Every structure is written in structure tokens, then in C-alpha cells.
Amino acid sequence: xxxxxxxxxxxxxxxxxxxxxxxxxxxxxxxxxxxxxxxxxxxxxxxxxxxxxxxxxxxxxxxxxxxxxxxxxxxxxxxxxxxxxxxxxxxxxxxxxxxxxxxxxxxxxxxxxxxxxxxxxxxxxxxxxxxxxxxxxxxxxxxxxxxxxxxxxxxxxxxxxxxxxxxxxxxxxxxxxxxxxxxxxxxxxxxxxxxxxxxxxxxxxxxxxxxxxxxxxxxxxxxxxxxxxxxxxxxxxxxxxxxxxxxxxxxxxxxxxxxxxxxxxxx
Ligand code: SAH
Numbered sequence: 001x002x003x004x005x006x007x008x009x010x011x012x013x014x015x016x017x018x019x020x021x022x023x024x025x026x027x028x029x030x031x032x033x034x035x036x037x038x039x040x041x042x043x044x045x046x047x048x049x050x051x052x053x054x055x056x057x058x059x060x061x062x063x064x065x066x067x068x069x070x071x072x073x074x075x076x077x078x079x080x081x082x083x084x085x086x087x088x089x090x091x092x093x094x095x096x097x098x099x100x101x102x103x104x105x106x107x108x109x110x111x112x113x114x115x116x117x118x119x120x121x122x123x124x125x126x127x128x129x130x131x132x133x134x135x136x137x138x139x140x141x142x143x144x145x146x147x148x149x150x151x152x153x154x155x156x157x158x159x160x161x162x163x164x165x166x167x168x169x170x171x172x173x174x175x176x177x178x179x180x181x182x183x184x185x186x187x188x189x190x191x192x193x194x195x196x197x198x199x200x201x202x203x204x205x206x207x208x209x210x211x212x213x214x215x216x217x218x219x220x221x222x223x224x225x226x227x228x229x230x231x232x233x234x235x236x237x238x239x240x241x242x243x244x245x246x247x248x249x250x251x252x253x254x255x256x257x258x259x260x261x262x263x264x265x266x267x
Contacts, residue, residue, distance in 0.1 A: 002032065004107040005163060009035040010152060011072045013127060014118040016042040022052030022060060023149030024116070029056035031156040032163070036063040037072040037113075052149075069115070069127050078102065078112040081123055081131035082155060084145040092133045096155055099135035100162035114155060119148050179227040187227055187234075188214060194234040 010028055015021055015038065022045065025036055036059050038045075045053075045060045053060050066072040073079055080099050094102065099114075106112050115131060117123035128134065137146060137154050146154070179187070192210060195201055201209055222230065 007107040011037045011115045013039045018049040019052045020148045022049035024152040025053045025056040025059040027153035031160040075111045076113045077110040078106040081115045083134045094135045096158040100158035104162045176223045
């Protein structure tokens with residue numbers, strides 16, 4: 001699964017501030033992204049880049065340096081360009097969460113890229129033409145241009161969120177050994193019996209009380225171990241302190257045990 005993050009490359013086109021290159025590397029690494037490509041940077045990453053990378057220098061060291069965008073996109077099946085402006089030309093525009101979902105979904109099949117533009121002028125129309133979609137962070141339209149690394153951070157975070165969501169969907173909740181219907185009936189009979197024995201409540205009212213208690217325990221959906229704990233507590237309340245002396249403390253899964261419980265008129 002982390003493989004899908006490794007297949008997402010961030011391509012910086014014509015960055016001029018080496019500090020931004022470092023800050024993008026840091027933004028990426030915090031979100032589990034590892035692959036950065038630089039297209040015609042004004043300078044190679046330097047000390048300023050390293051300082052701003054603040055520990056993400058491995059990404060900088062591995063970053064490929066390319067002459068043009070085409071070279072940086074080799075092998076990519078999906079390319080999304082980040083734009084600070086809502087372009088007027090007809091270009092499919094995504095919001096960050098949808099962009100992230102697309103990148104994650106397609107990265108399970110191959111390499112994908114997110115392209116970020118120059119600090120001064122963004123991406124040219126020619127560069128946009130290499131993109132399948134554009135993504136725009138819906139900032140205030142009167143001041144919508146984020147710093148390059150800030151934009152990278154927002155988009156990287158959305159990618160991580162989408163990745164985590166997908167992972168959560170995949171990891172099924174480990175199957176719990178839930179108590180069965182008849183085991184729950186055994187618990188309820190035991191409960192009624194115990195409540196009577198300890199003088200709790202009015203038997204006339206017990207119908208309503210038991211309905212409420214059933215609702216409570218059914219909502220909790222106890223597993224077998226939890227059910228046995230509850231029955232152990234009931235047995236203790238009945239004065240049967242040890243498992244050996246208490247038939248009701250026996251395994252609730254044993255139907256014979258349940259049959260020993262008196263039938264309950266109130267449930
Ligand atoms: N002055 C440039 C903006 C450059 S900001 C312009 O008007 O296009 C540098 C890069 O950061 C942009 O090219 C884009 O890739 C990214 N970026 C900045 N703000 C963004 C936003 N609101 N949505 C998406 N990407 C953004």
C-alpha cells in the first residue's frame with residue numbers, strides 16, 4: 001500500500017527559490033511522499049534548500065533534474081497540474097480531495113504525477129497541455145496564490161488523507177467472536193434471576209427494565225469473553241464466588257448450562 005505513495009511524483013517546474021525546493025521536500029516527506037522531480041530549476045538544491053528541508057534532504061538528494069516537463073513525466077499514466085488560478089479555458093478542474101483520490105486510485109496501477117508551477121508565473125499553457133486535469137485549492141479568489149511549498153503541503157495532505165481512507169476501507173475490522181443469540185438469552189435469564197435474588201427492582205416492572213437492559217447489551221454486541229465476564233459478575237453477585245461452585249459461571253456457550261437457568265417470564 002505504501003507502494004502507491006511511492007508512485008506519486010511531485011514535479012516542480014522552473015522553481016527559482018532553492019528554499020522552496022527544500023520546503024516542498026519537507027511537505028512531501030511529512031505525508032509519506034518520496035519522489036520529487038525538478039524541471040529546469042534556476043539552481044540545483046543548495047544549503048538554503050537543505051536548511052528548509054529540515055531532515056527531508058534524502059528527497060532532495062534523490063530528486064531528478066530534467067530539461068523539460070516531458071522528460072520529468074516519463075512513465076506517468078496520470079498527470080495533474082496545480083494551478084493558482086481558476087483557468088477560464090476548458091480544462092477539467094478538480095478540487096484537492098478529488099485530485100487526491102484520483103492520484104491514489106491510479107497509482108495502484110502505475111506512476112502518476114502532480115505538477116507545480118513557477119513561483120513567478122505558474123505553468124504555461126503548453127505545460128498545462130500535458131495534464132489530464134488541473135487542481136485548484138479553493139482559496140480566496142481575490143488572493144488565491146499560495147506559496148509553492150504551502151500549495152504542495154495542502155495537496156500532499158489531501159493525498160495522505162485519501163490514502164488513509166482507502167487503507168481503512170481495505171482493512172476489514174478483525175472478526176470478533178460475538179456472542180450468539182442463545183448465549184445472549186442465557187445472559188438475560190441469568191440477569192433476571194440475579195436481579196430477583198439481590199432484590200433489585202419490582203418484578204412487576206421487570207418487563208420494562210429487561211427491555212431496557214436488553215437494548216443496552218444488544219447495542220454493545222459483546223463477544224464471548226465479555227459475555228463470560230458479565231456472567232461471572234452475576235454469579236459473584238449471587239454469592240457464588242468461584243467458578244467451580246457456580247453452574248452459571250460455566251461456559252455460556254454450553255446450552256446445557258443455559259437450560260439450568262430458570263425460564264424468565266419477564267423477557
Ligand atoms: N503567480 C503564479 C502562482 C505561482 S504559485 C500564478 O499566478 O500562476 C506556484 C505554484 O504553486 C503554482 O504554479 C501552483 O502549482 C501552486 N499553487 C499556488 N496556489 C495554488 C492554488 N490556490 N491551487 C493550486 N495550486 C496552487
